[in-house]
Amino acid sequence: MxxxxxxxxxxxxxxEVVDVSHPDVKLERQLRLPPAVGYRRQRLDEATGADLGAGSMLFCLLGADSPVHTDPDALVPLLRRAGPGTRAALLIGWPVEELPCHRLVGPLVAGQCQxxxxxxxxxxxxxxVSSALVVERVDRLVPLRGYLIDARTPVEPVGSGPKAEPDDGDATELAALLRVVNEYQLADLVTRPVRRRLAELTDRVAVQDAELRELRHRLAGIESSAGFRLGSAVARGARAPGRALVDVPRELARVWRGRRSVRGTGSGSGDA
Known part of the structure; x- marks a missing residue:
């Protein structure tokens, strides 16, 4: 794609699309924007002081190759100032298999972006460039799409549909939900090539048992993690947002019980 x-x-x-990438990054032609959508470049520090809203889409190339790549943490002040509904298209300069998910999730949650x-x-x-993220500044969860939702499903604007979190607008709870949803989306990206490779090995007549076991172990570890399980529950609820009110607390309770059980077992072993 x-x-x-x-x-x-x-x-x-x-x-308009506001490109805050490094000046050496020239990707305007790659965007192929329609005539009705303008394009302009702006330094990141200048854009941070501007008032951006739903009529603007930010564009930036992220990665670890400074100064051409922008560090994700540098986007936080800009994302925090942006109004709800502001979207950003972020190109990723890390290879998918080496993607440091925590380097992306932290700044996105700090900027209240999904x-x-x-x-x-x-x-x-x-x-x-290995991949692309489209993120949105939100004040509540909004429906997912892409690999989680059929591409023909319309994207609902912010402010439509039932809320997926409590009406009190608890920022702490929203941040927790954003973290698990964003972690799940990135983990899903990382595991896709693992799943493809696993399917290829399984279908081959002469299967490399050691590599097959390693891939299965890696995939099971990711999919059994608390973040992946919670994110999966929220993703299922995003198809019908009202379900998140039931699924997320239920899955959160299961994860919490599991952690307490593990801690209790570990404590008992230490006493022995």
């Missing part, structure tokens, strides 16, 4: 195929899904109401879609990109499209 190419970034020009992803962006049109999220340009409703967007009047990943709307995460997609691998064609390697030949943009050199050194």
């Amino acid at each position: 190419r970034i020009s195929e992803i962006l049109p899904r999220y340009l409703d109401g967007v009047r 990943i709307r879609e995460v997609s691998p990109l064609d390697r030949a499209a943009i050199r050194g």
Whole structure:
């Protein structure tokens, strides 16, 4: 998939794309924006002082290769100032298999942003770029799409549909939900090539048993983690947001009981 195929899904109401990437990053042609959507470049520090809202989409290349790549932490002040509904298309300069999910999840949660879609990109499209995220500044959870939701499903704007979290707008609870949803989306991206490789090995006549066991162990470890389980519950609820009110607390209770059980067992072993 190419970034020009992803962006049109999220340009409703967007009047301009504001590119805050390093000046050496020149990707305007790759975006293939429609005539009704403008494009301008702006330094990150200048954009941080501007008033951005739902009519603007931010664009940036993230990674560890400074100064060409922007560090995710540098986006936090800009995301915090943006109004609800502001979206950002973020290109990822890390290889998928080496993606440091924590380097992305922390800044996104701090900026109160939810990943709307995460997609691998064609390697030949943009050199050194593995994938793309579309995130949105939210004040409550919004429906997911992409690999979690059928691509034909319309993207609902912020402010429509039932809320997936309590009406009191507890920022702490919203941050917790954003963390598990964003972690789940990124973990799903990382595990896709593992699943493909696992299927290839399984289908081969001469299977490399050691590699097969290693892949199964890696996949089971990710999918059994608390973050992945909670994110999966929220993702299921996102298809019908009202379900999240039931599924997330239930899964949270299961994870909590499991952790207490493990701690209790560990404590008992130490006493012995």
